[in-house]
Amino acid sequence: MNDQKSRREFLAAGLLTTLAVACNSKKSPFPEDADVAASGEKIKLLSVDGEVIEIDKAFLKPVPHMPPVSNTEARQGIPGKKFVMVIDLARCKSVKACQSACNHAHGLQHGQNWIKVYPMQDAEKTAPYWEPTTCMHCDEPPCVKVCPVDATFKRQDGIVLIDSDRCIGCRFCMAACPYSTRVFNWDEPELSDEIKNKDYNAETSMPQKRGTVGKCDFCADMTRMGMLPHCVSACPNGVFMFGDMIEDTVTNGAETFRFSELIKDKSGYRLMEDLGTKPSVYYLPPVNRNFKFEDGIKTDSTEKKS
Amino acid sequence: MENLQKFSAEKITNDLLPQKFGPRGKIWTASLLVVAAFGAFAYVQQLRKGLVVTNMGDYVSWGIYISNFVFFVAISLVGSLITAIFRLSNVPWRTPLTRISEMIAVSAITFASLIIIVDMGRPERLLNLFIHGRIQSPIMWDVIVISTYFCISLLLLYITLLPDIRLMIIAKEKLGKTFSKLYRWLGGFWKGTAGQEKIRDRSITILCVVIIPVAFCIHTVTSWLFATTYRPGWDSTNFGAYFVSGAFLVGAGGVVVAMYVFRRVYKLEHYITDRHFEKMGRILVMLALLYLYFNVNEYLVPAFKMKKEEEAHLSGLFAGEYAPMFWFAIMVGMVIPILIVVFRKGRKPLPMFIAGVMVVVGAWFKRYLIVTPTMLHPFLPKYDAPARYSHYFPSWEEWAITAGSLAGVLLLITLMARLFPVISIYKTINDHESELPS
Numbered sequence: 082m083n084d085q086k087s088r089r090e091f092l093a094a095g096l097l098t099t100l101a102v103a104c105n106s107k108k109s110p111f112p113e114d115a116d117v118a119a120s121g122e123k124i125k126l127l128s129v130d131g132e133v134i135e136i137d138k139a140f141l142k143p144v145p146h147m148p149p150v151s152n153t154e155a156r157q158g159i160p161g162k163k164f165v166m167v168i169d170l171a172r173c174k175s176v177k178a179c180q181s182a183c184n185h186a187h188g189l190q191h192g193q194n195w196i197k198v199y200p201m202q203d204a205e206k207t208a209p210y211w212e213p214t215t216c217m218h219c220d221e222p223p224c225v226k227v228c229p230v231d232a233t234f235k236r237q238d239g240i241v242l243i244d245s246d247r248c249i250g251c252r253f254c255m256a257a258c259p260y261s262t263r264v265f266n267w268d269e270p271e272l273s274d275e276i277k278n279k280d281y282n283a284e285t286s287m288p289q290k291r292g293t294v295g296k297c298d299f300c301a302d303m304t305r306m307g308m309l310p311h312c313v314s315a316c317p318n319g320v321f322m323f324g325d326m327i328e329d330t331v332t333n334g335a336e337t338f339r340f341s342e343l344i345k346d347k348s349g350y351r352l353m354e355d356l357g358t359k360p361s362v363y364y365l366p367p368v369n370r371n372f373k374f375e376d377g378i379k380t381d382s383t384e385k386k387s
Numbered sequence: 388m389e390n391l392q393k394f395s396a397e398k399i400t401n402d403l404l405p406q407k408f409g410p411r412g413k414i415w416t417a418s419l420l421v422v423a424a425f426g427a428f429a430y431v432q433q434l435r436k437g438l439v440v441t442n443m444g445d446y447v448s449w450g451i452y453i454s455n456f457v458f459f460v461a462i463s464l465v466g467s468l469i470t471a472i473f474r475l476s477n478v479p480w481r482t483p484l485t486r487i488s489e490m491i492a493v494s495a496i497t498f499a500s501l502i503i504i505v506d507m508g509r510p511e512r513l514l515n516l517f518i519h520g521r522i523q524s525p526i527m528w529d530v531i532v533i534s535t536y537f538c539i540s541l542l543l544l545y546i547t548l549l550p551d552i553r554l555m556i557i558a559k560e561k562l563g564k565t566f567s568k569l570y571r572w573l574g575g576f577w578k579g580t581a582g583q584e585k586i587r588d589r590s591i592t593i594l595c596v597v598i599i600p601v602a603f604c605i606h607t608v609t610s611w612l613f614a615t616t617y618r619p620g621w622d623s624t625n626f627g628a629y630f631v632s633g634a635f636l637v638g639a640g641g642v643v644v645a646m647y648v649f650r651r652v653y654k655l656e657h658y659i660t661d662r663h664f665e666k667m668g669r670i671l672v673m674l675a676l677l678y679l680y681f682n683v684n685e686y687l688v689p690a691f692k693m694k695k696e697e698e699a700h701l702s703g704l705f706a707g708e709y710a711p712m713f714w715f716a717i718m719v720g721m722v723i724p725i726l727i728v729v730f731r732k733g734r735k736p737l738p739m740f741i742a743g744v745m746v747v748v749g750a751w752f753k754r755y756l757i758v759t760p761t762m763l764h765p766f767l768p769k770y771d772a773p774a775r776y777s778h779y780f781p782s783w784e785e786w787a788i789t790a791g792s793l794a795g796v797l798l799l800i801t802l803m804a805r806l807f808p809v810i811s812i813y814k815t816i817n818d819h820e821s822e823l824p825s
Contacts, residue, residue, distance in 0.1 A: 180771070193445075197771035214767065227615065229526035230512075230519040249515050250438070250508015253526055255448040259617045261765045265448060265508065268439035291437045292508030353766065356617055 150305070152244065155283040158236025163326040163361075164299055165239070165340060166215065166313075167349065170367035172320045173198070173211040175377030180213075182315030186300070187286055188276055193264045195297040196312055200377070209374045210367035213320065215312065216241060216262045216297035217352065217360030224254035224263065233294070239326075239361050240299045242283040248293040255294060259356055263296045299323075309334055318371065326361075394657070396816045403808045403815065404558060406653065412801075419798040426791010429784040430505060438508055440784040444776030446769055447762040451781040452506040454754040455789050458637070459499035459796070460533070460609045461630070461750065465638025466492025466540050467602035470547075471595035480666055482818050483659045483810045487645045489544040490809070491638070494799035496537045496605075498792045505788055525611045532604040539598045546590050549577045550813035566806060606634045613757070619689075619696040620761035629681040633750065636674040640724075640746030643667050645800070647740035649809050658810050661735060668734030671742065675725045682717065700764040709760050712752055720749020 120139040128134045180196045189195065195215065202209040218241045225235050232248040235241050255263045270289040277288050284301035300310035304323075308314075313321040314334050324331030324340060331340045343349065349363040394402075408416060433440045443450045469488035473481035504510050520527050552574030559567045577583060610630035613621035623629070646667070650659040689697045690705070704713045724742040727733040733742065759779055763769075769777050781789070 192773040192776075194771045197767075199768055199770050201768075223617065227524050227526070229521055229524040229530075230515040231521050232515075232519075247512070247515055247519060248509065249512045251506070251526060252448040252508070253524070253612070255445065256613075256618070256762070257616045259766045261446070261767050261769075264445050265438075267441075267443070268437055294508075 149280070149282050150284060152246075152283065155242065155301070156234055156236065156244070158238035158240060158301075159305060160237060161327065162238040162304075164218070164304060165324060165326045165331060166218075166299070166310075166362045167322040167324075167331050167338075167340065167343060167365060168213055168215075168362060169320050169322070169347075169365040170210050170212060171365060171370045172318045172372075173213060173367075173377070174318065174372035174374075175200070175211040176317060178315045178317055179312035179321065182311040183297070186311040187295075187298075188270075188272055188289065189264075189295075190266065190268070190270050190289065193295065195262070195264070195295070197261075198377075200374075208367070210370075211374065211377050212364070213312075214260060214262065214352070215362060216299070217260050217358065217362045218299055220359035220361065221357055223257040223259065223356075223358060227253045227257045229253065236301075238304075240301050240304075241296075242298055242301060243286060243294055243296065244281075244283050245286070245290045245293040245295070246281045248290075250292040250294070252294065259353055259358065260360075263294050265294055266291050394819065396819070399816055399819065400554060400558065400812050401561075402655070403658070403810050403812045404555065404562060405805055405808055407563075408805065412652070412805075416798070416801055419794045419801065422794035423791045423798055426788045426794065429787035429791065433505070433784055433788070434510070440782060442775075442780060442782040442785065444779070445772055446765060446776045447759060447779035449506070449758055449762060450779060451755065451759075451785050451789050452502055454758040455751075455792060456499050456502045456506070457609055457630075457754045457757065458751050459495045459502060459792075460605055461634035461637045461754070462641050462747070463492045463495035463499060463536070463540070463638070464602050464606055464631070464634035465642055466543065467598045468635055468638055469642060470543060471598045471602075474591070474595050475599075480663060482814050483655070483663060484642060484646065484667070485547065485814075486544075486807075486809055486811050487649060488638070488642050489540065489547070490800050490803045491641050491645060491796075492540045493537075493544050494796045494803070496533065496540060497799060498796045500533060500537065501795075502788075502792050505792075525608060525615050528608045529605075529612065532601060532608050536598070536601050536605045539594055539601060543591070543594045543598065545573075546587055546594070547811060547814075548807055549574050549587060550579055551808050551811055553577045553579055554812050555807075569806070603631055606630045613761075617766070618761050619694075619700040619764055620757075623685060623689075625681060625684050629678075629685050632674065632678045632681050633753065636671075636678045636721075637747055637750035639667065639671050639674050640743045640750065643671060643739050643743030644747060647736055647743065649804065650736070653809065655810065658815065664736045664739045665731075665734045668728045668739055668742075671739075671746070672725055672728050675721050675728075675746070679717075679721045679725070682721070696764070696766060700760060703760055703764070704756065709756060713756055716749045716753040716756055718749075719745045720753055721746075724749075 117139045119137040122138040123135045124138050124141065125133055125135055175198045177198055180194055180198060183189070183196045184194065187195065197214050199212045199214065200209060201212045218239055220235075220239065222233075222235055222241050224233050225241060228234075229251065230247055230249055232245075233241060233243045233254055250265070252265060255265060266289050269291045272288050279288055281288060281290065282302070284298065284305060286295055286298045289295055300308075300312075303310055309323050309332070310321075313323045316333065319333040319335055322331035322333045322336075322338065322343070324337075326340060329340045331338055331343065343365070344363055347365040347368075349365050351360045351363055353360075429440075441450060441452075465488045469481060470485045473485070504513060507513070516527065516530055520530075522528075552570050555562060555570050556567065556575065559570075607627035607630065610626040614623055614626035616622065643664070646659050646663065649655060686701065686704070690701050693701070703709050724745050727738050727742045732738070763777070763779065
């Protein structure tokens, strides 16, 4: 049933239409509507069973947007998934399209960046490179370990999220995170009325609340819809690849790779492996680069360095 | 107390009963009230606008509130040192110091709990700690041990007070009516019968035994709030012992200061004698040397290796931005007090008082240095964040709240000294009688 439903939702998202008659579940977001009279005009559709069927046009309805998940569902995550990200440092020139897409999609406040693009140089004589960081969604998350109220939690699909309705704002997670990925809403967030009045959803991390912590959420709402996180689709250079460890596939939208082969061939690694945090974000070293490091400085010069 | 031999029980009672505030006492209390009220005003501002009124940022996400919290937890440890450890090891000269140290302990731990609420982004969700509490989090351990320590300290203060409350009820003509109701409510049931005495004695012994491990826990767990993270300067196995030794030092320093002040204000020269300063001086030197030893371990071992992450942190402390404060805390908080008090002449009341003040002030800055510089040295560079996050200096609201909480501790101690004898009358008379030649 569950499987059938998610397939149906996939189709629905793809075609933006669905069959009213195919819905026999009471929980269906598409209730049967007996009042509609047949118009006589038929349309061909692909059914959930993969058959091409005809249906009267009058029975077609626009699909409502994904209903927001409950807090319990958001805490559990998607069964059978283990999300993973690969960041190819050879492709990054600090365009920061990832950052602005992320900031826009999550309504981040001024001065907050869930994605940071660091100019890194490991040693005096080594080559500098650009290193985008997201939340590492660690498998041994130090932030989750220290949270006194279970406000930040690890899901079965590997994503680490925050319940801003529960967070007490002690900021222990910020002290515990070695990747400096967490930001705090020191001030009352400035939000549009539409966002402000919504209930908090841990999968969108919106609306932000004053006195609570925020961070990259791997766009858990997008992944639930089978879509890519905003940073992945925004990057013009295909730096970010996102996918499922169990399917062993990652994609940046244009190219798709076997995760295990990609990591093997390009010597993938994770940040601060020695800390034992076991991140879900892998990096490919900056070799055979598409851009020179200096190419990124121009785009970066507008940023205030500190 | 050899010099009390000529004193009668009546004279001792009269000397030690709480006294009304004189003009100096009134000015002192009023100024503390003003500072505390200003702190409360600043906290109202913070409640209205949020933590944005502080100068904390996403890097220095713990600031002066947390270091002040650590300071209060540290100084509160003295209650267990003087009362419990001295009692169990039968230190004969402890009597005039126990009440003072218990008052300091109760006041400091009260404000430690308050200041940690001040640091919360959502103080109104405090109950989440009990509704959704996760026992795996060191914060929960701290909540548990600090509330336990608070209860034990309060009980210890209260139970040792009972015979004195009875004396105060008896002496109600002399004390005036103002607080007689309070005294009757607190200790009206206490008749000092043999049965009651037995229970009281047993309770004190049990509390003294229990308070020692709990006291070690409060400061060890508080150190673990830092040591359970990966950050340079905090990621240390030395931290528990380092914090506990520092806490004993600042607590002893606090008691020395209070001894001196109470002795002057209440004219207790016959009770808190030079001998007490001499003895406390020896303890102070020992504790300062112990803390210095842990400091050497804490800074010199990582400095020998100079790991990349530690290097920025340590060079900032030794010779960089925080060097003046660091050397101030080491010199004024440890080295100079040792040099003063290690000599017999330095263990006279006035030099002891100066050394005590130095220890306490140095300790406050030491806590600041434990929290802030580490937060300024994350593993990844400080980047893609507002420039003001790269530095930290507390805002006026933070200073006001911190000053208010310090004033609050002093105010609580002052009020307790106004209500109750700062030295146990009952115990002093008892000691006195047992010392009289029979």
